[in-house]
Amino acid sequence: MGERISGEADKGGATIRIGTRGSQLALAQAAEVRARLMAAHGLPEEAFAIEIISTSGDRILDRPLSEVGGKGLFTKEIELALLERRIDIAVHSSKDMATAVPEGLSLFAxxxxxxxxxxFIGRSVETIADLPRGARVGTASLRRQALLKRLRPDLDIVTFRGNVQSRLRKLEAGEVEATLLALAGLKRLANEAAATQILDAQSFPPAPGQGAICIQGRDGDGAVETxxxxxxxxxxxxxxxAERAFLAVLDGSCRTPIAAHAVPDGAGGLAFHGMILTPDGASVHETRLSGSAADAEALGREAGRRVLEAAGPGFFAGWAD
Structure with missing residues (x-):
């Protein structure tokens, strides 16, 4: 597997080990990181080794994430490999990251x-509005479930785990009438055409971190950080x-339907939209704030405090356990 990178990045042959899940989407994300590092440093592809690490989230497919541990199921084995120096960097989908990063690790980029x-991807219809009453829709996300039930309380939402390809196969096989996925993932897999309806981010806001790839490393590993x-x-x-600060105030995980979207304006400003919902979509609290990009985390925390205050102390009780 080559030597572990140490000191200054060695362009002469040291292998930089990139840890990732093994799905096609995860591998595409790791390959994007590798390609960007190659271009930035003039390194050959042989300078990198992509190490596939199986995670609990990949193995447990018969239950909702909310029942078996939440977001950390997709990262903890990869983070352990990083702590044990079996890999040099970890590549994750940011929306899979728990709010608390393990001691000794940091998000570098x-x-x-x-x-x-x-x-929205419909099997025989193109839009959510076109679905017949009581139609079965598959999703693994409590946020998508809640937002969908908010629009169409008559729908039958069923747990739909697995990678993008397996969900699309289940849809084609008729297990459900429709499903919901992230457009970013479809784009990275060159399968954007599978979408039958692109949902507006204002009325159907994304998960915190959605669409962003993050790179995690060990604290004090200056060579990798550089x-x-x-x-x-x-x-x-x-x-x-901002989005992760909002999530941290809410103690968010896959057990709670939470949406957040922060948009820098390019001129030093930041617009933030945050939302919390009950799983049935019947109760919703949201806030929109604007401020300085330099105060992004404070803005996210303030947004979190505002929705919590509006929701009251019992909002997450019972169903969020």
Missing amino acids: YLPREDVRDV LVAPIADAPTGVALG
């Missing part, structure tokens, strides 16, 4: 964000700082 919107610095996208970092 975010790549430029892809489209944040969700898409290596990834040239490919870090500052506007995405600002947006994710």
